[in-house]
Amino acid sequence: MNQTFHKINEDITSYIKNLEEKYQHDSSQITEMAIQFISGRLEYVKEKFESIPDISAEDEIFYFKNIKCHLLALLQYYYMVQKIEIKKPAIPLRKIKKYYLKALYRIKSKISDNHFFYNYYKTNSNKLDQQFFRRLKNDFFLPNADMIIDIDKRYTTPSVSIFAKVEALEMTRHYLKKKIKSFTRSSTIIQEKKSKLKWTASKADLIESIYALHSSGVFNNGKADLKEIAEYFQEVFDLDLGQYNRVFFDIRARKNNKTKFLDSLKDSLVKRIKDTDSEIFP
Template identity: 35%
Template sequence: MKELINNILSEIETDVAVVDLNGYDIIEASLSMVLRLQDVLTDLRNQLQTYVFSSKEEEIYFFKNQKPELLGRLLYFYKIYRIETQCPTGSNEVIRLYINKELDGLTYFFNRNLDFYQYYRSHSTIHDEHYFLRGKTDIRLCTDSAQFDKDPNFSTGYDYKVAKILANEMLRIYLNKKLQKLENESYIEKQQYSINSKTPVRFTGKKAALIELGYALVSSGDINHGNIEIKEFMNFLSSMFNIDLGGYYDAYVAMKERKDQTAYLNLLAEKLSKRMKEDDNKR
């Protein structure tokens, strides 16, 4: 079972990696992930009908770690789908208030489940048999339920709580990034009013290319004698070229992982060298 779940998680991670959380098709993408994960959990539930855990430890591990990883992603994408479909139209301030309200809801959840959250995050095991073995749930205690997870043979009650914790942690990151994007957009709009140019200069290449250039310039130490933060310089580039560079850190991480880490800088060197040669040939 452990190997099976690991293979499934690996496949899911591959699918998640291609989802653009800042893209215009986030509603369709998140719904697609919900349907995909529902199918995965349904198949897993069916397999568990005939599977016998070899020990209590294996069963605890499944309901404490493996299943919540999958269910947590389902809850995460389902919540993104609901947030995006219910997001009000209007000014950035209206959207900001909406996002902050969602963040307040996450804070309320963590405060309401603080004891269990601390138990889980401290890697405590003393109550694992009560929390993560089937048939041990005390109905006098308040446990969550979910429309995705009602089968007592496939749930202990607390595995859903773990999944909710994982989902809400990811969701908090997602919402904070949306707030940052709104701040960047507001900054760009303000800067555009102060930029007086008859012929606006725009960067028409890929956003990742400008981010690569930005990181290179900051790393060189040649901007403000090295006394500038990457966030400040990315905001400057955003306003100068009228482009939203939100998510620049994610782009930087992707840059480090690719085979040619400085692909755009290398291309610039090639283009400049070619131009110099062409100029020399004209003489």
């Protein structure tokens, strides 16, 4: 049972690491694929557990406490992260930081509401494992908001969902603290570099430039995603580009000179080079 747990943990850790390296700041892609993968691992261990004819009390407790709880917690964690990131404001950084701080406050409040189970989880206590992680003889009913959920005793225990929730909340708390720290650092760097420069061309021209830079892969060895680049320029120039993907659609729909702004930049630079050459070599 221990070997199964460690193997699954290694598989998930390796898979998530590869996802984060591949998709970088695309949290929607990371969370969606992580949820699918973990769901598959959960089904696998459930089938493996059910195939054991006479499982010992020790293994039963280990399975529900360390394997099933952990996998359910990971699922809940990625669902929570997905929800948090979907609702996150685009700009400016101070609003994003404030948003994360509010989310962190809500998570801490939920942890406080479950302080007994949280302390049991954090201290890795085993005093009540027999009550928490052994299956009951009969099915039981769990009240949940406006409905009653029928829990099948063959596949879970009364406390699995509670401890999974607590672990998920703790992981989300760490995620938000890390985010807040990174945004605080980014905000400081940007504030230090801010000048009186203002973007005075049109927003469409800036969007055309952003798409060109992203297409050329000039940031982070081509790994920076479009949203990250757009957010950076919006913060630097204190602009709201709105639905820049819609503007790009309009750029694509141009009948003539689709890269109008970039072409004008090229023409201006070529003219400057020629003018400079003529001054040096009259």
